[in-house]
Amino acid sequence: MSVRLRLTLSYAGFILLAGALLLAVVWVFLLRYVPDAVLIASDPPGRDPGLFVPNRSDLLRAFAPRAAAASAFLLVFGLAGGWFLAGRMLAPLARITDATRMAASGSLSHRIRLPGREDEFRELADAFDGMLARLEAHVAEQRRFAANASHELRTPLTVTQTLLDVARRDPDRDTGQLVDRLHAVNTWAIDLTEALLLLTRADQRSFPRGHVDLSLVAEEATETLLPLAEGRGLTIETSGDIAPTMGSHPLLLQMTTNLLHNAIVHNFPGQGAVWVRTGARGRSVTLTVGNTGEELAPRLVSTLAEPFRRGTGRIHADHVGVGLGLAIVTSITEAHDGTLTVTPRAGDGLIVTVQLPAAPS
Numbered sequence: 001m002s003v004r005l006r007l008t009l010s011y012a013g014f015i016l017l018a019g020a021l022l023l024a025v026v027w028v029f030l031l032r033y034v035p036d037a038v039l040i041a042s043d044p045p046g047r048d049p050g051l052f053v054p055n056r057s058d059l060l061r062a063f064a065p066r067a068a069a070a071s072a073f074l075l076v077f078g079l080a081g082g083w084f085l086a087g088r089m090l091a092p093l094a095r096i097t098d099a100t101r102m103a104a105s106g107s108l109s110h111r112i113r114l115p116g117r118e119d120e121f122r123e124l125a126d127a128f129d130g131m132l133a134r135l136e137a138h139v140a141e142q143r144r145f146a147a148n149a150s151h152e153l154r155t156p157l158t159v160t161q162t163l164l165d166v167a168r169r170d171p172d173r174d175t176g177q178l179v180d181r182l183h184a185v186n187t188w189a190i191d192l193t194e195a196l197l198l199l200t201r202a203d204q205r206s207f208p209r210g211h212v213d214l215s216l217v218a219e220e221a222t223e224t225l226l227p228l229a230e231g232r233g234l235t236i237e238t239s240g241d242i243a244p245t246m247g248s249h250p251l252l253l254q255m256t257t258n259l260l261h262n263a264i265v266h267n268f269p270g271q272g273a274v275w276v277r278t279g280a281r282g283r284s285v286t287l288t289v290g291n292t293g294e295e296l297a298p299r300l301v302s303t304l305a306e307p308f309r310r311g312t313g314r315i316h317a318d319h320v321g322v323g324l325g326l327a328i329v330t331s332i333t334e335a336h337d338g339t340l341t342v343t344p345r346a347g348d349g350l351i352v353t354v355q356l357p358a359a360p361s
């Protein structure tokens, strides 16, 4: 039975009940003033008073058909009115259902935009519209990401193809050089694929968590990247308090390594500095990585964490980044319920801060 029919029957039932009660009250009221049988004392006796005084059965005969007619009218009125009112009440639901069906069939751009007063239906419709908008943005972002990732993955394959074509046209060329270049391009493709896999893993949030001290993680990452920094004539300074949090050690190490790697490669070779600080404040712990380097416009900085975004647009041959470093950092941070802040330093360089919830002591 549809809700509309159920509502209609309830309306009609209530109206009928109210009508019956009213008729009952009227009946009782009438009975109080009408005796069972009428005895009229004639004065003087024997004379017909010429007056008709109804008794109870007369009354019943007169009242019952009218009461039945009124009840029948109330029933018809209740059913018709109930059907109409229930239809009007439920109309927004039909719109919401239509929108849900459209969304289910893949059309996420449709919105309910329910007009009228703020009521429960309007609240539901607005919440639904909000959900659709977020879903649409999310799907668009995923599509963009897939398109960008395919494009990025194609690049090393295209370079390989070109190298092979050249080698085929000129068989006498030095194969050692060709192998070296193919190896470098292949490494790049592997790095890119691994970065993409890492991003998926962090996004899924399905990793084991344990106690991790960010200050130890920072030391570990510094140790790994110290040769790279020294090769570029940079200094790395690591300092700060213990910063205990709950999370995945490998992912947090990856996050710190990415930040440190960026701080080293996007820096002034020979004269730059990198510093890593850790700390605990209230219920959160922070990891800050700062570095000197080219000045970055604030507008540019706000987009750097997007996948495949490379700040300067130039790709330096010696540290071809795949453009996923900060996207991975963002993903890992979010998977740990933390926040990432990227701020340009006045004059030069960048400061990146990761804030994570502190581990319960």
Ligand SMILES: Nc1ncnc2c1ncn2[C@@H]1O[C@H](COP(=O)(O)OP(=O)(O)O)[C@@H](O)[C@H]1O
Pocket (backbone or CB within 6 Å): 259, 262, 263, 264, 266, 267, 291, 293, 304, 305, 309, 310, 311, 312, 313, 320, 321, 322, 323, 324, 325, 326, 327, 349, 350
């Ligand atoms: N510490 C930093 N200092 C200056 N620029 C940075 C820093 N970290 C990131 N960037 C800029 O942000 C861009 C995106 O960084 P990232 O996502 O790690 O990609 P990639 O390093 O592979 O280019 C970089 O190309 C660079 O221009």
Ligand SMILES: [Mg+2]
Pocket (backbone or CB within 6 Å): 258, 261, 262, 321, 323, 324, 325, 326
């Ligand atoms: Mg990077």
